[in-house]
Amino acid sequence: xxxxxxxxxxxxxxxxxxxxxxxxFASPSHRSIxxxxxxxxxxxxxxxxxxxxxxxxxxxTYAEIGYLxxxxxxxxxxxxxxxxxxxxxxxxxxxxxxxxxxxxRPAMEMLRDIDGFVAIRQGRLYAQFAEVEQRLARFVQxxxxxxxxxxxxxxxxxxxxxxxxPARIAQFDAAEDNRQLYKSLAVxxxxxxxxGTFAVDLDAELARWPEREQALTWLAHxxxxxxxxxxxxxxxxxxxLLAAVRGSWPAEIGAALxxxxxxxxxxxVSLRWLAKFxxxxxxxxxxxxxxxxxxxxxxxxxxxxxxxxxxxLKKTLAVLKGAAGRKPAAPNEFAAQLNSETGEIEVSVxxxxxxxxxxxxxxxxxxxxDLGQVPPEALTPAGDGAWTPVDPETVSAPPELKSDRDxxxxxxxxxxxxNAYRRGWCHVYEMPVxxxxxxxxxxxxxxxxxxxxxxxxxxxxxxGEDRILGRQPEGEEIxxxxxxxxxxxxxxxxxxxxxxxxxxxxxxxxxxxxFMVDMSGSTKGWVNDAEREALVxxxxxxxxxxxxxxxxxxxxxxxxxxxxxxxxxxxxxxxDAVRARIDGIEAKDYTRMGVAIRHLTRLLAAQxxxxxxxxxxxDGRPDDFGDEYRGNYGIEDTRRALQEARQQGIxxxxxxxxxxxxxxxxxMMGPAAYTxxxxxxxxxxxxxxxxxxxxx
Amino acid sequence: MxxxxxxxxxxxxxxxxxxxxxxxxxxEVALFEAAAQKRLPVLLKGPTGCGKTRFVEYxxxxxxxxxVTVACHDDxxxxxxxxxxLIVGDETVWLDGPLTAAVRAGAICxxxxxxxxxxxxxxVIHPLADTRRALAVDKRGELIPAPxxxxxxxxxxxxxQSVLKEIKPSTRQRFVALEFDYPGAEVEAQIxxxxxxxxxxxxxxxxxLGELTRNLKGAGLDEGASTRLLVHAAQLIGAGMPAATxxxxxxxxxxxxxxxxxxxxxxxxxxxx
Numbered sequence: 001x002x003x004x005x006x007x008x009x010x011x012x013x014x015x016x017x018x019x020x021x022x023x024x025f026a027s028p029s030h031r032s033i034x035x036x037x038x039x040x041x042x043x044x045x046x047x048x049x050x051x052x053x054x055x056x057x058x059x060x061t062y063a064e065i066g067y068l069x070x071x072x073x074x075x076x077x078x079x080x081x082x083x084x085x086x087x088x089x090x091x092x093x094x095x096x097x098x099x100x101x102x103x104x105r106p107a108m109e110m111l112r113d114i115d116g117f118v119a120i121r122q123g124r125l126y127a128q129f130a131e132v133e134q135r136l137a138r139f140v141q142x143x144x145x146x147x148x149x150x151x152x153x154x155x156x157x158x159x160x161x162x163x164x165x166p167a168r169i170a171q172f173d174a175a176e177d178n179r180q181l182y183k184s185l186a187v188x189x190x191x192x193x194x195x196g197t198f199a200v201d202l203d204a205e206l207a208r209w210p211e212r213e214q215a216l217t218w219l220a221h222x223x224x225x226x227x228x229x230x231x232x233x234x235x236x237x238x239x240x241l242l243a244a245v246r247g248s249w250p251a252e253i254g255a256a257l258x259x260x261x262x263x264x265x266x267x268x269v270s271l272r273w274l275a276k277f278x279x280x281x282x283x284x285x286x287x288x289x290x291x292x293x294x295x296x297x298x299x300x301x302x303x304x305x306x307x308x309x310x311x312x313l314k315k316t317l318a319v320l321k322g323a324a325g326r327k328p329a330a331p332n333e334f335a336a337q338l339n340s341e342t343g344e345i346e347v348s349v350x351x352x353x354x355x356x357x358x359x360x361x362x363x364x365x366x367x368x369x370d371l372g373q374v375p376p377e378a379l380t381p382a383g384d385g386a387w388t389p390v391d392p393e394t395v396s397a398p399p400e401l402k403s404d405r406d407x408x409x410x411x412x413x414x415x416x417x418x419n420a421y422r423r424g425w426c427h428v429y430e431m432p433v434x435x436x437x438x439x440x441x442x443x444x445x446x447x448x449x450x451x452x453x454x455x456x457x458x459x460x461x462x463x464g465e466d467r468i469l470g471r472q473p474e475g476e477e478i479x480x481x482x483x484x485x486x487x488x489x490x491x492x493x494x495x496x497x498x499x500x501x502x503x504x505x506x507x508x509x510x511x512x513x514x515f516m517v518d519m520s521g522s523t524k525g526w527v528n529d530a531e532r533e534a535l536v537x538x539x540x541x542x543x544x545x546x547x548x549x550x551x552x553x554x555x556x557x558x559x560x561x562x563x564x565x566x567x568x569x570x571x572x573x574x575x576d577a578v579r580a581r582i583d584g585i586e587a588k589d590y591t592r593m594g595v596a597i598r599h600l601t602r603l604l605a606a607q608x609x610x611x612x613x614x615x616x617x618x619d620g621r622p623d624d625f626g627d628e629y630r631g632n633y634g635i636e637d638t639r640r641a642l643q644e645a646r647q648q649g650i651x652x653x654x655x656x657x658x659x660x661x662x663x664x665x666x667x668m669m670g671p672a673a674y675t676x677x678x679x680x681x682x683x684x685x686x687x688x689x690x691x692x693x694x695x696x
Numbered sequence: 697m698x699x700x701x702x703x704x705x706x707x708x709x710x711x712x713x714x715x716x717x718x719x720x721x722x723x724e725v726a727l728f729e730a731a732a733q734k735r736l737p738v739l740l741k742g743p744t745g746c747g748k749t750r751f752v753e754y755x756x757x758x759x760x761x762x763x764v765t766v767a768c769h770d771d772x773x774x775x776x777x778x779x780x781x782l783i784v785g786d787e788t789v790w791l792d793g794p795l796t797a798a799v800r801a802g803a804i805c806x807x808x809x810x811x812x813x814x815x816x817x818x819x820v821i822h823p824l825a826d827t828r829r830a831l832a833v834d835k836r837g838e839l840i841p842a843p844x845x846x847x848x849x850x851x852x853x854x855x856x857q858s859v860l861k862e863i864k865p866s867t868r869q870r871f872v873a874l875e876f877d878y879p880g881a882e883v884e885a886q887i888x889x890x891x892x893x894x895x896x897x898x899x900x901x902x903x904x905l906g907e908l909t910r911n912l913k914g915a916g917l918d919e920g921a922s923t924r925l926l927v928h929a930a931q932l933i934g935a936g937m938p939a940a941t942x943x944x945x946x947x948x949x950x951x952x953x954x955x956x957x958x959x960x961x962x963x964x965x966x967x968x969x
Binding site: 134135138139141142143144145183187234235236237238241473474486490495496498500505651662665666674675676678 | 771775780781782783784785786862901904907908909911912914915916940956957959960963964965966967968969
């Protein structure tokens with residue numbers, strides 16, 4: 001790659017082949033060296049030298065990267081334009097850098113993103129994942145109807161439960177176009193999970209070709225074409241977006257388009273064309289606009305989800321069947337079948353239709369998305385052989401912590417395996433909060449002064465007071481002033497008013513609210529700050545409203561040490577001591593929710609107010625040290641505790657920032673009794689807002 | 697006051713002349729007819745805008761009875777339902793409230809969103825909703841037995857989130873309860889097309905939009921788009937508005953004030969159209 005060589009003649013294909021073979025012999029793709037040589041032959045000699053040099057350098061680090069650099073070189077040199085030498089060098093170095101820091105795939109993605117590299121080099125406007133994350137997450141939630149998270153990753157792909165998108169996209173000049181590409185990628189990846197890209201064992205299919213990366217890239221293109229047509233049929237607006245972002249299809253795809261776009265096309269069509277392309281040995285275009293594939297991980301996640309959903313459904317059916325079995329003497333008939341017209345599952349017990357509970361419905365819907373329909377085996381209730389509940393006795397009991405004093409209270413806990421309570425199972429200790437110095441509260445009040453003032457005004461409007469309305473056409477009392485006036489009017493010959501009554505508007509707010517704050521270890525940091533901010537703003541606003549309220553924190557470590565922290569009791573006034581305790585709220589251990597609800601229910605039930613409300617602030621599902629409380633056990637116990645509260649006239653509401661909250665909250669809290677926040681920063685404002693809405 | 701001499705004003709009630717459009721979803725029509733025949737009061741529950749009110753209108757037409765609809769609000773008192781004395785010029789007159797008028801006429805009285813009414817209204821609702829079937833008009837010292845044609849129908853939305861507004865067990869257990877939800881996609885598309893006077897394809901897309909917004913329930917939205925909202929959008933489209941503009945106005949903006957959610961809903965509208 002010296003200047004003198006630029007005047008030398010070009011290398012011919014067979015010469016290049018020899019050189020490349022020597023450089024790249026370790027690459028698994030090296031048997032297609034012939035094609036690569038053909039690709040490089042038309043380049044001027046100085047570029048050929050450049051490519052050979054850097055491919056060689058890269059191959060010493062990792063042969064496959066060297067091969068990729070050589071493959072992409074003609075495209076890259078064309079894009080880099082006049083300062084191609086320097087840009088090419090920088091491009092290779094950046095790729096190797098990515099390999100050192102992030103590994104092979106991110107490095108290959110970085111190298112493939114030639115336009116992105118050019119854009120960043122030219123200081124063009126790019127879009128960042130952080131700025132589109134929230135909007136895309138909500139959008140995908142709307143599209144998908146089942147949990148599908150959005151996260152930053154090295155390149156755009158999905159494991160079928162999370163969509164990963166690059167931290168930065170710089171393919172287009174304008175930032176808005178790059179944001180559209182983000183959206184387009186998210187849609188494609190959602191479509192992969194929705195329209196059966198992973199419905200066949202892709203890994204097995206791809207095993208036929210040693211050039212796995214090439215095959216994956218082809219498949220990504222073919223699937224992009226197939227899925228775009230699918231999306232366009234159901235969501236024409238998105239079809240337009242996808243088409244606009246990709247521009248025209250790579251020429252090679254042209255022949256396959258008609259078949260891929262047919263309404264009944266499945267991933268098999270893509271695989272058939274993939275075989276053709278691979279046989280021809282054509283090098284795939286860079287996947288600039290389409291979502292990539294990682295079939296191995298996706299297949300595993302998908303299989304796990306199918307197993308989970310199937311189990312949920314089977315268990316639910318077993319419960320429904322069991323409930324019927326309790327009727328004495330009646331030989332119960334049980335049937336669960338798929339209505340082929342509506343696609344809905346119809347369950348009947350003794351000839352009567354029974355509705356599926358929401359979590360089972362969600363599982364059925366998810367199975368339908370994965371498999372096209374609910375498989376028959378999912379409709380057989382879990383029986384003795386199919387599903388054995390974990391015997392709680394055989395689960396290794398977690399170490400029991402002893403305290404230096406006796407517990408203040410003991411509470412029962414619901415064991416759904418046994419369908420019975422474990423008596424006096426949880427030991428509750430009322431613990432003091434180590435007061436903080438009040439700086440956090442002070443700072444929050446200052447920082448959010450305007451917001452607090454606004455909240456106060458809103459709450460003031462809610463506060464009802466006894467008012468007497470005079471001069472009403474109807475009411476409990478006679479409005480003497482109005483009557484006297486009317487009598488005088490009549491005597492004077494004028495038309496008397498008919499509005500002669502007064503009416504009392506009573507303030508019917510008799511409300512006590514208990515706020516239960518998650519102090520588990522997972523709240524450390526942002527969540528804890530947001531919780532404290534939320535409490536400060538809530539207190540400020542509630543003081544205006546005059547509702548009676550209390551705040552308690554909870555945490556713990558196994559059933560023998562369930563700690564409840566008093567931050568503000570119903571009797572406490574919102575004073576410096578309370579503020580110092582809010583300041584002192586910190587992340588502790590685990591989240592055994594049931595017992596905390598039972599204890600706080602007891603405190604709340606003792607209040608004289610007519611309406612009682614229990615609001616839980618949490619960041620995740622119930623959990624405790626060891627396996628015992630994790631999963632369904634904790635959820636069922638919490639659900640039970642909330643039902644007990646309900647029986648005592650207490651309404652519950654949960655505000656959570658757990659993205660996966662949708663999975664279990666509907667079952668645990670009831671459909672109308674929770675809010676999932678997608679952003680912890682919204683917590684302070686939302687809590688006060690939700691409280692207002694709940695109690696208007 | 698000797699109430700016998702007081703002039704009484706009773707509003708005239710008429711039955712519906714034309715058949716209201718209603719698309720049955722399950723066996724609700726038969727159930728309602730059976731309840732009417734056995735003189736049982738009916739409770740309709742379901743999310744807002746899923747067709748409860750339209751169903752009652754349809755049943756009133758079908759049963760050929762007048763319909764009195766009262767939209768309950770938090771200042772609605774017993775007097776508002778039963779009636780009140782008015783002083784007109786030199787004379788005291790009694791004006792029958794909607795409930796009294798319905799009882800006298802043997803009509804269907806539909807109390808929409810009953811949880812919104814003040815608690816004291818249960819005093820008059822309870823005796824009408826059980827075997828007594830009578831309306832006590834305290835102020836006149838009158839007990840009006842309900843004729844066979846009279847039927848009490850109330851509705852509420854179980855998704856309603858205020859703790860202060862709950863229907864009490866003592867009330868709800870007097871009623872035959874019919875549960876309503878948004879209809880399935882095909883039926884809903886048919887309703888949207890018929891009500892809005894639009895083509896089947898556009899109706900289908902609107903229903904798809906409804907489905908997408910319902911996926912966001914609990915994740916930023918309190919409720920997804922109701923059938924009513926979809927019908928509104930369809931009607932705007934029928935009046936010549938572009939589909940996306942109509943959907944943004946009738947669906948997206950109607951569902952939320954939150955700027956982030958608004959943006960997402962707009963995105964969903966653009967996904968569909």
